[in-house]
Amino acid sequence: MNLFSDIRAAVITELDAMMAAGDLPAGLNLAAVAVEPPRDASHGDMATNAAMVLAKPAGMAPRAIADLLAARLSNDPRITDVQVAGPGFLNLSLAPVEWTRVLTAALQAGNNFGRANIGAGLKVNIEFVSANPTGPMHVGHVRGAVFGDALARLLDFAGYNVTREYYINDGGAQVDVLARSAYERYREALGQTPEIREGLYPGDYLIPVGQAMQDKWGDTLLGQPESVWLADVRDFATEMMMQMIRDDLALLNVQMDVYSSEKALYGTGQIEAAIGKLKDMGLIYEGTLEPPKGKLPDDWEAREQTLFRSTAHGDDVDRPVMKSDGAWTYFAPDIAYHYNKVQRGFDQLIDIFGADHGGYVKRMKAAVSALSGGRVPLDIKLIQLVKLWKGGEPFKMSKRAGTFVTLRDVVEQVGADVTRFVMLTRKNDAPLDFDFAKVMEQSKDNPVFYVQYANARINSVMRKATALGVDTSDAALGARDLSILNHPAELHLAQKIAEWPRLVEIAARGNEPHRVAFYLYELASDLHSLWNRAKDAPELRFVQDDLATTQAKIALARSTGVVISAGLAILGVTPVEEMR
Known part of the structure; x- marks a missing residue:
């Protein structure tokens, strides 16, 4: 049950009737008409912008539209009062029973209350984390992993x-550096002093890799030239790093459906096929780029390259896909990877990148637009x-990682x-400040505690009522007449519960899960x-x-708990039964 959607449907029905009666011009686009909570609770229960957004296309004063619409909505038995405010906003007040009906719907639906069908089964691919397989995940990856999941x-x-989906960046030079770093730990496992020279990965996390290499190869690689062992060690170390990453993600309760390899794109014709498709569309050409704006790099020289005409699809400049020496740029396999996703039949793509990838947004969107013929939208979210802080001081780096705070550090x-x-x-x-002391505080200022405390309070009152012999099952509570809930404070909580289905749709349309966390804090506060x-x-x-009164009031508490549990499930957080 989405009460806001239901009332909006009533508004749309009346606007259609007004067009049919000639009170409004026919054929008006009503897509921008909204019904939402008013900014000021004293203005009523809901507000609609219908008159404001239709005034210009209708060629009418918004107040005139508002007066006509108000007269029609006044006949709806669910609406007890309609007020025209300002230049033409409509403020609506609903009968209290409409809010208590929402509670009944929540009890009947359980944790499925608010579940929507705006996606209509469309296939969405979300690529997130995609950390280089060269070490454990750091705190920056934590935020991307949580957001994506x-x-x-x-x-x-x-x-x-x-x-x-996780895209394994195993096709670049960084995995060769990983192999060389692991080889030094292999030498260490065999009793030699490792040479962790500049440019190698110094973290202790590679010590187990070196030991595993000793178990696998004994001393047969010792003293051998790099050409003998590099490829095998690279694959071996990469797989061990990926297992570490999978274990780290599991700590956060994140499970990927698909792991795709960059390396698998090379030598398989996939890059050539993607670039070839762009070439067939007239979007690949040989040319010279303009020098970068501002101060020129010392090594800048104009040279002819193979370029993708990304400006034809909204980019600022065209982008190189092949270097002058014939090697692919970093952009080329990314084009092929996204073309692969388009070919797999996804209706929408979402990439979650670190903030340092801001320059990649327009070029990647241009590539997907071209390769899908504009059919598949790509939304890129930057994290x-x-x-990190602890007691007001910056949190110290991880010795195990060598250079950064790991995901495991944070979760532990x-x-x-x-x-x-x-x-x-x-x-x-x-930006986000994460203070290890503050996130464990038991106070209103800690949103985690505040929401979990609300759920614990609900569970405590449920246990108390059950101990007194009250039937607190959802079926019993849902069958109770809840019209007894008529105090403004009770109705206010019911109104907040009624916002949940609307909030789900808004958050999903904007790809904004943080809205769920904000809403849960507000619900807990109420x-x-x-x-x-x-x-x-x-x-x-x-x-x-009185038993009947108790059941009605328990229904309000339980409905709140239903929404908290559903919201926490979206965030991937387990509701607590009691605070300890």
Whole structure:
């Protein structure tokens, strides 16, 4: 049940009737008409912008449209009052029973309350994390992993067919560096002093790789030239790093559906096929790029290259796909990889990149637009940096990793649930401060605690009612007449619950899972407010002397818990039964 959607449908019906009656010009586009909570709660329960967005295309004053629409909506039995405000906004007040009906719907649907079908089964590919397989995941990867997994859960809840995908960057020079670094740890395992020269990976995490190499090859690689062992060690070390990454993701409760390899694109004709398709479209040519703006690099020289005419699909400049020496640029395999996703039949692609990939957005969107004929949209979400603090001081680096704080460091400090929730308390493109002390505080300022405490309070009152012999099953509570819930504080909580289905749709359409975390904090705040008011107003307490009254009030608490559990499931967080 989406009450906001239902009332919007009523508004659309009346606008259609107004066009049919000649009160409005025929054929108006009503897509921009919205029904949403008012910014000021004193203005009513819902507001619609219908008159404002239709005034210009209708050639009418917004107030005139608003007055006509208000007269029609006043006949809807669900709406108790319609007020025209300002230049033409319509503020609506609903009968209290409409809000209590939402509670019944929530109890009947359980954790599926708010589940939408706006995705209509469309196939969405979300590529996220995709860390280089050269070491353990660091804190920057944590935020991308949590965001990507929460987005996948959100879109699944909204009716999309979601595939989580990890792109293994195993085709570049960094995996050769990994192999050379692992070889030094192999020498160490055989009793020699490793030479961790500049440019190699110094972290202790490669010590087990060297030991595993000793177990596999004994001393047969010792003293051999690089040409003998590089390829085998590269594959061996890469697989061990990927297993470490899989284990790290499992700590965060993240499971990928597909792992794709960059290396698999080379020598298989896939890069050539993708570039060939662009060439057939007249989008590949030989040319010379303009020098970069600003101060020229010392090594700059104009040279002819093979270029993709990405400006034809919205990019600022054309992009090289082949170097002057005939080698592919980094961009070429990325084009082939996205072409592979288009060929697999996905209806929408989402890439989640670090903030340092901002320059890649337009060129990648241009490539997908060209290769899909504009059919497949690509949304790229950039993940801003996470700054780690502990007690007001910067958190020290990990000795095990050598140069950075690892995912495992973070999760072992505070747990996966806290990590996941906190990483979603800011929009993805905003920097985030993660203070290990503050995220464990038991206070209103800690959103993780505040939401979990609300759920624990709900469970405590459910246990108390059950102990008193009250039937607290969802079936029993859902069958109860809830019209007894008529106090403004109770109705306010019910109204917040009613916003959940609308919030799911908004968050899914914008690919914004952080909205779920924000909403849960607001819902928890409303629950705590009602709980605290009941200390001075016994009639607001969930457990009363009268059985029918108790069941109605318990239904409100349980409905809140239903939404909290559903929201936490989208965030990938386990609800707590009680605070310890």
